[in-house]
Amino acid sequence: NAGVMQNPRHLVRRRGQEARLRCSPMKGHSHVYWYRQLPEEGLKFMVYLQKENIIDESGMPKERFSAEFPKEGPSILRIQQVVRGDSAAYFCASSPGGGMNTEAFFGQGTRLTVV
Amino acid sequence: AQSVTQPDIHITVSEGASLELRCNYSYGATPYLFWYVQSPGQGLQLLLKYFSGDTLVQGIKGFEAEFKRSQSSFNLRKPSVHWSDAAEYFCAVGAGNQGGKLIFGQGTELSVKP
Numbered sequence: 001n002a003g004v005m006q007n008p009r010h011l012v013r014r015r016g017q018e019a020r021l022r023c024s025p026m027k028g029h030s031h032v033y034w035y036r037q038l039p040e041e042g043l044k045f046m047v048y049l050q051k052e053n054i055i056d057e058s059g060m061p062k063e064r065f066s067a068e069f070p071k072e073g074p075s076i077l078r079i080q081q082v083v084r085g086d087s088a089a090y091f092c093a094s095s096p097g098g099g100m101n102t103e104a105f106f107g108q109g110t111r112l113t114v115v
Numbered sequence: 116a117q118s119v120t121q122p123d124i125h126i127t128v129s130e131g132a133s134l135e136l137r138c139n140y141s142y143g144a145t146p147y148l149f150w151y152v153q154s155p156g157q158g159l160q161l162l163l164k165y166f167s168g169d170t171l172v173q174g175i176k177g178f179e180a181e182f183k184r185s186q187s188s189f190n191l192r193k194p195s196v197h198w199s200d201a202a203e204y205f206c207a208v209g210a211g212n213q214g215g216k217l218i219f220g221q222g223t224e225l226s227v228k229p
Contacts, residue, residue, distance in 0.1 A: 004158075032215075033215040033216060035219075041221060041222075042119075042205055042219035042220055042221045043207075043217075044219070045210065045216050045217065048215065048216055056216060094215070098215075101147065101166045102215070103164065104215030104217070106151075106159040107158050108157055108158040109157075109158050111156075
């Protein structure tokens with residue numbers, strides 16, 4: 001059973017370009033969470049999705065960031081018109097359910113560098 | 116508001132010595148608590164978790180943690196550190212009622228001296 005797969009592992013974008021980060025959850029998992037880790041900081045929750053639904057986006061910046069988890073295919077975190085401050089590691093986690101006693105499994109992350 | 120504090124940003128211990136990493140949380144109800152380890156350039160691996168029951172929790176790689184409600188703490192311990200334990204360690208608390216929504220501390224970087 002493959003773990004949570006994120007790609008690409010490293011992504012370089014010029015200011016103003018779009019970044020698309022992909023996350024394939026573990027088999028059988030229908031709940032996906034995105035986190036951002038800025039340099040020298042812990043992970044910060046961004047958004048929680050189930051298939052075709054955004055459940056909690058309380059941690060998402062109001063502009064330029066969006067996320068989706070379609071019925072088929074991976075979850076996508078999209079950052080439009082990237083700026084230097086978007087440089088960070090973005091982690092995806094998945095879980096089989098949404099209850100509080102459910103363990104979430106993390107991917108290896110996508111390291112975004114904006115130049 | 117819920118929060119997690121890891122007071123030590125960086126700790127250095129000698130190989131074979133004991134280790135304790137501190138974690139304090141702020142949470143209104145019974146917390147769900149986690150310790151994760153992150154090696155450089157890698158994702159997070161769950162070491163152990165506390166949901167309920169016995170307050171001393173055993174995890175992988177010889178780690179354990181003790182939940183102390185009176186002190187709002189969930190410190191991570193290991194009796195004898197190995198060089199391969201050098202990594203960053205994150206304490207986290209479950210937020211709200213969503214299993215994968217976690218509030219993380221800032222992390223403690225562990226260095227191991229030979």
